[in-house]
Amino acid sequence: MNDTYVECLVPRKPNAAAPLIRAAAYGFTAAFWLFGLLSHGLLFLLLGLAGLAGCYFLLPNLAVEYEYLYVAREFSVDRIVGKEKRKTVYNVTMDKMEIFAEEGAYQLDQYKNIEKTIDFSSGEKDVRRFIMVLRNSNASEKLILEADDELVNAIRNVYPSKVFLKK
Secondary structure (H helix, E strand, C coil): CCCCEEEEEEECCCCCCHHHHHHHHHHHHHHHHHHHHHHCCHHHHHHHHHHHHHHHHHHHHHCEEEEEEEECCEEEEEEEECCCEEEEEEEEEHHHEEEEEECCCHHHHHHCCCCEEEECCCCCCCCCCEEEEEECCCCEEEEEECCCHHHHHHHHHHCCCCEECCC
16 A cells, blocks of 8 residues: 555644733633622623633634645644644645645736635745645535645645646
């Protein structure tokens, strides 16, 4: 069995306001609890409990990573939230791929009018990004990826006529 297996982990750039959001959430929760305990106010304790639940369920969404997995002509993207919860958000067979090119390559010019674009990149500027165009039964999709050299070479070995790099 000669299947190719490549994985690539891309951490999403954190929002600039993420530390402020965390600090505000923890601060308000602690303030509600403290005020509720000191004044024996049930309303403030309930608000503190709601803030605690919000911190537990919502704050991990501020830390997101994407993992690209290429196995035996199948490509999938997993979304990892808070370094704990993993969910496969995209899965496709590579036979549907029309082109895999580095962002800015002239071969992508004919695909500029594709409306559905899904961004699985880190969101940072000045990084090497790739565009994968896939044709589904009714429409085309563009995926924005930050693939490493190992993933690019694995796709290029199987589909050499569909992979383009900028010169």
